[in-house]
Amino acid sequence: MTDTIEEIRLQVMWNRLISVVEEQAMTLLRTAFSTSVREAGDLSAGVFDPEGRMLAQAVTGTPGHVNTMAEAVGHFIEEIGPGDMFPGDTYVTNDPWKGTGHLHDITMVSPSFRGDRLVGFFACTAHVVDVGGRGFGADGKSVYEEGIQIPIMKFAQAGAVNRDLIRILRQNVREPNQVVGDFYSLSACNEVGHRRLIDMMDETGLESLDALGDFIFSRTRAAMRDRIAALPRGAWENDMVTDGYDAPVRLATRVEIGAERIHVDMAGSDPVSRWGINVPIIYTKAYACYALKCVVAPDIPNNWASLEMFTIAAPVNILNAPRPAPVSLRHVIGHLVPDLVLGALAKALPGQILAEGAAALWNIHISARPANNAEGRRAEILMFNSGGMGARPGLDGLSATAFPSGVMTMAVEATEQTGPIVVWRKELRPESGGDGQYRGGLGQIIEIAALPGHEFDFSAMFDRVNHGARGRDGGGPGAPGAVMLDDGTRMRPKGWQHVPAGRRLVLQLPGGGGFGPPAARDPAARAEDLRRGYVSGAASLPRKPQETP
Incomplete structure (x- = not known):
């Protein structure tokens, strides 16, 4: 009976955690300056454990933002280092290879401290209207032409905003008030999530998120294993031809369903383009995982444990473009990745896709x-x-x-x-x-x-x-x-x-x-x-x- 009561308590707190990240996302929607965020919901928000593993995401948001953000938090932890993290900090980047795939998306990560103890992280992402350079388009020949690049760095330390960063931003973008306004909106989004989490922990007596994280991940992992086990074993291939920029582009994939995991390989896709339609692997992973999730387990929460069941690989090509390839329009090819993957799954699951x-x-x-x-x-x-x-x-x-x-x-x-x-x-x-x-x-x-x-x-x-x-x-x-x-x-x-x-x-x-x-x-x-x-x-x-x- 005691174990049952504890499980019910943890399930209630899991639901409460989801409400925390939903309020986090709504803060961004209410305060954003850019119409792409405020009107279209081109954003993501989520909460992570101290190791950078995503515990819960807001329903509001896009797979390209959510699933790249799930990987990006690890890059922030590695770059900043736990010894240089303090209450009131907020970190930022638009690095396409460590964030969400192009410079127009700003990712912010904030450590959440309860007293002096780091209990987790909040992260959010949003598309801003301008980042300078050539503007949002495919005409760049390298990422250096596509706008200002912000490495992983501190937007605020112990609550004090980095004024030098704000001045640099204002000098490099066409819509400085909108862009800077969105930076503050992203920071506020994480702050609201942090405050609601601490309120929840104080109310429930949680000292850390360790037990809740174990509960979330164990239940998710078991459910995902059951769903994958019910699928046919084997490997199936698919390809498609899409418009490209000045010549058609071939995309190819091989989807292999194993006993406990699904592996997707993008070998056979065309080489890196000289135009800004290339896709960093972090974005290819995001949409390949989304396609798999839609078919395998659309009703199972999206978190670190569910995403861990999918592995995505590609040699260097248009779906795994290395720096400094131009990537401004990575979404155009990236949004075709689900159709590519679903075409392979249609051969494994005829009549169902x-x-x-x-x-x-x-x-x-x-x-x-x-x-x-x-x-x-x-x-x-x-x-x-x-x-x-x-x-x-x-x-x-x-x-x-x-x-x-x-x-x-x-x-x-x-x-x-x-x-x-x-x-x-x-x-x-x-x-x-x-x-x-x-x-x-x-x-x-x-x-x-x-x-x-x-x-x-x-x-x-x-x-x-x-x-x-x-x-x-x-x-x-x-x-x-x-x-x-x-x-x-x-x-x-x-x-x-x-x-x-x-x-x-x-x-x-x-x-x-x-x-x-x-x-x-x-x-x-x-x-x-x-x-x-x-x-x-x-x-x-x-x-x-x-x-x-």
């Missing part, structure tokens, strides 16, 4: 200014947009939904107030979902223009333009995307480009692939698609199936 989707966010960074060098408002504006998800076994794909990143849609009103632009159109794109027994999710059509008397440059960060999402089990492909001006001028899917005053930029986002043979689609579902305008009359008829991996 969703079709490919748009995958990569259609981010756009806009640099708006008055035309002809006149006086007026200038601004750096970041928008996150999503295409369609692949159809699922038994369900149509979700439309205009960010998978795998999970970020939220940014409201048009919130975007327009940040700079001199107007979003004239934002609606679902008919005919974009792949046909099948279950239809792929639809993409969007978005039209953007500068206010009268203004013009803008934009950084295109788009994929699935020349290589649409593939269907699964006989389902049809999703429609590829397109980028153009309103007069029909075609634009490149990646790189900085210009939109003259008076012109509109038109984005046609890709749709998700279909699942299952189109002839098997329920006639009532086809009729409903037609009624809602998702398809035209001709497109509502069954299409010829397309077999894809």
